[in-house]
Amino acid sequence: MTVVDPVLADVQKPTAQARGLPNAHYTDPDKFTEEREALFGSGWAGLAVASDVPEIGDAVPISFLEIPLLLIRGRDGVVRVFQNICRHRGMILVEEPRKIEGAIRCPYHSWCYSTQGQLVATPHVGGPGYNSHKDMDRTTLGLIEVRSHIWRDVVWINLSGSAPAFEDAMAELIARWAEFEQPLYHGGADSRFALTVNGNWKLAIENYCESYHLPWVHPGLNSYSRLEDHYNIEMDGLTSGQGTLVYRQLAGENGAVFPDFTDLTPKWDAGAEYLSVYPNVLLGVHRDHAFVIILRPNGPGQTEEYVHLYYATPDTDTALRERNAEQWKLVFEEDIFVVEGMQRGRRAPGFDGGRFSPAMDGPTHCFHKWAAGRIAEHRATA
Known part of the structure; x- marks a missing residue:
């Protein structure tokens, strides 16, 4: 489809030439209202998890x-x-x-x-x-x-009622993680927490997409799962993110670990993947646990993040489960200053949306292209 808006056209160029979405898409209430229809209303968005109403x-x-x-x-x-x-x-x-x-x-x-x-x-x-x-x-x-x-326990909603069936809309993603189509057990009260971030919801998606920031923002994680151990994942119009070839299982003092999901291929022995599913769901899978993060925007400048951890069996070690939640909470808290710093940066009038590293920022640009395309389509039919 031809995009009339030259700014959105710039966003949709190849990664090496593209610019990011302009400041107004992170700060302007009118743009937030437009995105409610263009990015959330027409497709499938995450509302909560079924475990919220057990x-x-x-x-x-x-x-x-x-x-x-x-x-x-x-x-x-x-x-x-x-x-x-x-x-x-x-x-x-x-x-x-x-x-x-x-x-x-x-x-x-x-x-x-x-x-x-x-x-x-x-x-x-x-x-x-x-x-x-x-x-x-x-x-x-x-x-x-x-x-x-x-x-995956996420309650997905389609506000317009007109989106393709979920199984059709998400077919590529469902196929990618077909091995994990097995029971998920929420860890309970010690496996859920919420974070408030004073930043636009899109910045949380963008940050989660890429591994480029690991050495500086997550030094603990990067000490064993290094930048060079990661790979990009891009599914245009659906999801993008990253995977690692070096996942280290959490072990208790007695050497105990969480039970694995069953019948996984060797890829997952030391691998894990983390995907931003547009518009507002962050997912992670590992051999022995998974997580879901639902992003709920509070206007253009604040986002609530609801984090839930899941396991392959209903009964897991309480102390180990608590340690796992604490470990992930630390990682996600480390990202807050980045999202909030980028949000403050969007008040700079000379910022033109920024540029993308052709090698490292493909997943982030994938999200920008999706957003720009949906907005353009919405304007054309409004």
Whole structure:
């Protein structure tokens, strides 16, 4: 497709000639609003993980791009996503995470919904003492469901409802990690943490994509998994990231390690991969554990990072699990000053989006090309 905007055209040039997205895409509220539709709404984005609602009736309200959503595990055990509003007057239904014991009751006029979203009660809707009305069809007034799909425990949502089926949209990625299509067990309370970063969500994606920064930002990690041990991964229009040929298993004082995922090929004996799945999910796989990071933007200048660690078996050593979480938290915290520093740098009026190393920045440029292409398509159809 021909891009009319010359700035976006520059972003889509070959890596050696391209410039990055301009400052406004990191600082301007209007650009953030545009990206909500262009980058998040039309495809599959990560909202949360199914492990956030492990039991029937568990409900978690989530503000996603300022849209009030409700993640809930219904009485049938199915995890769904609804708009967190009553169909009567648009009142927020659930304010805090809780277990729904009966129905979801609106605090305003007590309209009630099942955990599967059906409208089941409308007190006095036909006048005092009359709980129905001939002109009120409850079957058409259930909660508004957001299209969703669960893969690698991530609850992926398609806000527009028009994206290709998840399995088709993510076919290349699913095939790449086909060996890991086996049960994942969330490590529990000690295997989840959240970080607040005062930077644009795209900078978190860009930083995670590449290994170029390892020697200076992650000296501990780089001491055994060196820059030269890494390789780039680029899947245009889907994901990009990095892999390492030198993954070192964490071992306890008695030499114990986490159980491996089953039937993996020798590639994974000492290898691992880390992918940014556009727009906002970061994934990592290793022989003995995996992780998910969901990025939730709070406007153009702040991002919440929700980190979850998973294992091949439901029962793992508590002390070793805690050490693993602490180790990863340190690594991800080391990235914060970089993302925040680049965000402050986007206030410099002379910065033109920057340049890319042809050898090292291919994964980052892959993300920029995807974003520029989606934005251009959105503008052409708006």
